[in-house]
Amino acid sequence: MTEATQQFFATLPARAPEVLRGPAMGTLRIDLTEGHRTEHWLVRMRPGVAEVGQGAEPGDATWYCSVDLFDRLATGRAQAIATTFRNESTFRGDVVLFLAFRRFFPSAPGTRDPREVAREHARWTR
């Protein structure tokens, strides 16, 4: 596990009220693989709440991902849905949990607010 990943999981409970505003509820197990080793993370989600733990018990959904890929997701350098469509990560179970969880991933480093960018160029603003 990378430092970014560790930090990412540590912040989930505090971020949950802002991020998990939809109706998703259940446990997502995340299997992070590096070589022959796999770490199992469990994220129990309900509206406004995320509890993070580790353990191999089955969840309502499981997401398989490499340690390296998860590090890129946790730092905004990859996009979760695209990784499943190219089968770089794979998923089974209740997809609503995956869609809810991906909302924790940040924007890419250096991303600017599009309004700021547009207003630099436009001639008409109020």
Added chain:
Amino acid sequence: MKELVSILDGNTFLVSDRRGDVEPSLDFPTGLFSFDTRFLSTWLLLIDGERLHALSIDDSESHKTRYFLVPGEPTHFLDAKVSVIRSRAISGDLSEELTVLNHSGQEMSFTVRMEMAADFADIFEIKDTKRKKGHNTAAPGEDSLRLTYRRDAFHRETTIHSTAAAQVDRRGMTFPIRIGPHGEWTTRLTVNTVIYGARGQDVRSLLPFAGSRTTAAIEAEHAEFIARAPKLGCDCEPLAGAYRRSLNDLAALRYESIALGVRLMAAGLPWFMTLFGRDSIFTSLQVLPFMPELIPPTLTMLAGLQGHRVDDFRDEEPGKILHELRYGETAGFEEQPHTPYYGAADSTALFVILLDEYERWTGDGALVKRLEASARAALTWIDTYGDLLGTGYVWYQTRSPQVGLENQCWKDSWDAICYSDGRLPSFPRATCELQGYAYDAKLRGARMARLHWNDPIYADRLEREAAELKERFNRDFWLPDKEYYALALDSDGSPVDALTSNIGHLLWSGIVDESRARRVAEHLVGPRLFSGWGVRTLADDQGRYNPIGYHVGTVWPFDNSIIAWGLWKYGLREEAGKICESMLAASRYFAGRLPEAFAGYERDLTDYPVEYPTACSPQAWSAGTPLLLLRVMLGLEPQGEHLIIDPYVPPGMGRVELLDIPGRWGRVDALGRSRDEGPSRPD
């Protein structure tokens, strides 16, 4: 494209020529497609080395076709001792029963050959061919051929099986056969497509509806879908035909999403067999009075995929509703941005509008509560990221110049947004209908906040903002000397002054000042915009007008259905009726199936509506058009727990009767009749 024959089941579809053959094509998506990947690019039948010639085709059903063929070219004198029937169906997989009939009194020998190949092209690679980055293999087996494609972990496979003994090579199967006098020979070819996902399993095998259904199951499910819809009785055959055709096409266009395991509506064959925010919302609005059960999965899916971060490649922002979702290789490897792509400035407001409209019909307050956070995020987007310039309007400008859309409104081709003289405006742009949708979304958001979210303060705020927007809009967009609303504002805030069909959407949104509605309507049904078959996207005296320009002169049935709804909202029933009549008259020339668009030529000039060359058909929001027109003619509007029925049936259409309209009132019937008539005149 009339010579092509298509069958579909959800987003799996096959496009072939009239012989049933598929040849590699670089410009039109022929072949077998599923989830945006071409699983068969060659499928070609030869008898003794010769191509066949079509006698007739039975394509009365959307998921199966039968081809009756004889060997030889059409120029030959026909004295066939042998004929061939290809009977095929799509039911998740493709199956084709191939029968060769010997009509002579002697035993005959033939070499039957089926050429087979799969290029695994992504739908985006058809028009814009690049070398595939992965590897193809072909593995002949016993009466079977396995074709695979791999690029890193991305893995697609086509497996073809024959029930009759076959000599299999890497390019197809050969059947040396002998048929007795007046006898026949048959094989069944099954084509399985596999999308590998977790643990090497087919992604679709994990879906609740399962990828593969029998044709009988499809037929039963379609029949049930149609049986649930209200029954139409009418004197007007074009209306009856269009209604029937629409229900069939809507049944066939539903597909099961890999991501959510729910049935969604694909937008259109062949280019748009996937989820579009705008198309699915407009189709939902059109079909809501008829089949409300289609709406919750669409709303839930759009909410689940709502934007949550700023992503320039995908034009994504928090709260934004997606434009387009694709499952193919170019999406997965991020050569295209559709995972999902968010380049639409209208779908976010439309999402709120649909949620409210759905509740008004069905009384399903639970869904409005469940999607509260999404609806609020959508409303917030309108005033934050949507208002790029901070001027109180919704603007767009792509941040993904290589692959993003320049125009992020329904007229999304590059030249669709233009000044009257043909010049193109600067970016960002704020098209007029976006402001109308934002206005309507705020009012509907206010209604939901008051009735379902227990937040009257928010409701008041939204209503105040809506009123301010309406005032501002009527000041900044109205062109006093031309007496219509500008198509857009350019980045200077100057009006983009082309006369377009967009002003009809403004009526639908209710943002038009009462005092101006009649003038707007006169433009819509006046000679510059109205062709006789419908309202043109762009008036015929404008700089860029072209009767076969995709968004600059063609007539779009979906557009017309929204315009008719708008005219009705302002009580302009006669004008609305004129559009209903012209659309239904046009539908006759397409056997009841309105295409995506047809040419803007004057009705007197061509006598029939000329189909746009590469129009998609069936297209969901064109199939939804006759349904919305019915609502407009019968004047169906929910009010509280009741359905108001206030018909205005255009002259000459006679009786229109719609039975069992579902909604919060249970089921009710509506009846309308043209006013002018004595005995009804069948068309």
